[in-house]
Amino acid sequence: MQKQLLLGAEAVAQGAIDAGMSGVYAYPGTPSTEITEYVQNSEFASDRKIRSQWSVNEKTAMEAALGMSYAGKRAMVCMKHVGLNVAADAFINSAITGVNGGLVVAVADDPSMHSSQNEQDSRFFGKFAMIPILEPSNQQEAYDMAYVGFDLSEKFKIPVMLRFTTRLSHSRAGVQTKEIKEQNPLTYPEDPIQFVLLPSNARKRYKGLLAVQESIEVDSEKSKYNIYYKASSQAELDSASMDEIPKQSASGGRNDNDKVSKNSLGIIACGIAYNYLMENYPERNCPYPILKLGQYPLPYSNVRRLLNACEKILVLEDGYPFVEEQLKDYLDKSGKIKGRLDGTIPRDGELNPDIVGKALGKQLKSGRSIPQIVVNRPPELCSGCSHRDVYLALNETIKEFGKQKVFSDIGCYTLGALPPWNSINSCVDMGASITMAKGAADAGVRPSVAVIGDSTFTHSGMTALLDCVYENTSVTVIISDNATTAMTGGQESHATGRLEEICIGLGVKPEHVRILTPLPKYHDEMVKVLREELTYDGVSVIIPRRECIQTVTRSKKEQKVKEVSN
Ligand SMILES: Cc1ncc(C[n+]2csc(CCOP(=O)(O)OP(=O)(O)O)c2C)c(N)n1
Numbered sequence: 001m002q003k004q005l006l007l008g009a010e011a012v013a014q015g016a017i018d019a020g021m022s023g024v025y026a027y028p029g030t031p032s033t034e035i036t037e038y039v040q041n042s043e044f045a046s047d048r049k050i051r052s053q054w055s056v057n058e059k060t061a062m063e064a065a066l067g068m069s070y071a072g073k074r075a076m077v078c079m080k081h082v083g084l085n086v087a088a089d090a091f092i093n094s095a096i097t098g099v100n101g102g103l104v105v106a107v108a109d110d111p112s113m114h115s116s117q118n119e120q121d122s123r124f125f126g127k128f129a130m131i132p133i134l135e136p137s138n139q140q141e142a143y144d145m146a147y148v149g150f151d152l153s154e155k156f157k158i159p160v161m162l163r164f165t166t167r168l169s170h171s172r173a174g175v176q177t178k179e180i181k182e183q184n185p186l187t188y189p190e191d192p193i194q195f196v197l198l199p200s201n202a203r204k205r206y207k208g209l210l211a212v213q214e215s216i217e218v219d220s221e222k223s224k225y226n227i228y229y230k231a232s233s234q235a236e237l238d239s240a241s242m243d244e245i246p247k248q249s250a251s252g253g254r255n256d257n258d259k260v261s262k263n264s265l266g267i268i269a270c271g272i273a274y275n276y277l278m279e280n281y282p283e284r285n286c287p288y289p290i291l292k293l294g295q296y297p298l299p300y301s302n303v304r305r306l307l308n309a310c311e312k313i314l315v316l317e318d319g320y321p322f323v324e325e326q327l328k329d330y331l332d333k334s335g336k337i338k339g340r341l342d343g344t345i346p347r348d349g350e351l352n353p354d355i356v357g358k359a360l361g362k363q364l365k366s367g368r369s370i371p372q373i374v375v376n377r378p379p380e381l382c383s384g385c386s387h388r389d390v391y392l393a394l395n396e397t398i399k400e401f402g403k404q405k406v407f408s409d410i411g412c413y414t415l416g417a418l419p420p421w422n423s424i425n426s427c428v429d430m431g432a433s434i435t436m437a438k439g440a441a442d443a444g445v446r447p448s449v450a451v452i453g454d455s456t457f458t459h460s461g462m463t464a465l466l467d468c469v470y471e472n473t474s475v476t477v478i479i480s481d482n483a484t485t486a487m488t489g490g491q492e493s494h495a496t497g498r499l500e501e502i503c504i505g506l507g508v509k510p511e512h513v514r515i516l517t518p519l520p521k522y523h524d525e526m527v528k529v530l531r532e533e534l535t536y537d538g539v540s541v542i543i544p545r546r547e548c549i550q551t552v553t554r555s556k557k558e559q560k561v562k563e564v565s566n
């Protein structure tokens, strides 16, 4: 088998392709986007006819993946952590329906919020759904876990979550690939009502999910991703291939140290935290016993073993104190468990080797200071961006009506919250601009304006617009249409070429669907139209339409390359 240099996200994609996946469903979101892009760009995936188009949002992606699993095929659904909130209804219920073909839910979390609204930890969702969770510590494990995740899902007949974080997703390492599997044949579920969650059936299915919990715990106990390292033994075990580690020596072998005298400290290192820990021990000779965790539910017997063998336990995890909370009774004042809850590790933000080193009482080596020439550059709209012209016109118009009446959403246009624009007053979650504008209008705000991008509109603005139409609420919705999903790198937008029809189809009066061209030469016309619609007592939609200049430039370049190569 060959070795490839892959990003963590790409390793997940390659693992799924090699495992015989028939389709990936996703909505873009950093740091998960590269998984689907990798499948889209893979010739091998295309030869195998692996389905990989973007979905309109994470919920539709989750449901479509469940449909593919219903048909007996292996499917993966990918999203960023906040996307799982959107998919939650389908996600939680998919644990009750169970699966037919293997179903892997790949979720990329973003601690420290590099490009997100929060740093929620998806492992809580996995536990809530009562399904196995896999958490890789490096790119090789990202590949391996995607590969075996489908087997695990088919073994227990439930979805499996594959959870990882930004640094793993966006850094590269060599990955050894495995044997390529054939795709599953189309087969229907043995039980024709397996997927029918009528209460009588759902109750039965839920009992089934409860019944399988013991087996998934036993599987976790035996998992090769959950390894108990005796003090200073990582070098020996890490040098063996994971597949070769004899269970006894990896997790069951007794260390006299463990038996006779207690270790002052034991460490639980989850996912990438194990990598950070080993960066502090380049010789792989950590003097404390370590429980490396990569599969949940928690392997309780090994956890107990570590707890018994050590005076104190340091829990290292990237994200929320998920494991720590499970170990630490809130009423326990013994101080034995150290981690994010007692301040040994900062309560928020992503983990890194320095934070781990500090928690271990190591002297930190300071790196070079940042040269003066490197200055912090706040993000801003590209020069020539169409959103700029929209905000120029909106700012001029809105000042006639007073401040704080503009609700916005998530996309490049959110930068309109920053100077010099200061144009928008909210950004909460995808689709919230229109619904918040509706609530504010219901409360008496006039005019009440929503600014949303074309991709965000089809993601979750359409139902919000229908709410407005249903009650004929006085809102003006500006759909700033740049014909792409610019913020995440320019994926295609489901709205392109059909926005007016969608709005009219949802019930907006055709004369109040206004198309504009956001260019400086049309500024006065834009102000005029905005003024007309802002004073209209009902639902109006304004669509300023001009393609994102980044995608225009990119397609011009691609065209040139084509011409040269022809
Ligand atoms: C639930 C959820 N899914 C995905 C994302 C990542 N994301 C942020 S904005 C955005 C789409 C932006 O596209 P569009 O609305 O067309 O605006 P543009 O960036 O093109 O201006 C995406 C996918 C997110 N923040 N939340």
Ligand code: SF4
Residues within 6 Å of the ligand: 380, 381, 382, 384, 385, 386, 387, 412, 482, 486, 487, 548, 549, 550, 551
């Ligand atoms: S990428 Fe496109 S939409 Fe985003 S700021 Fe630049 S020009 Fe505007």
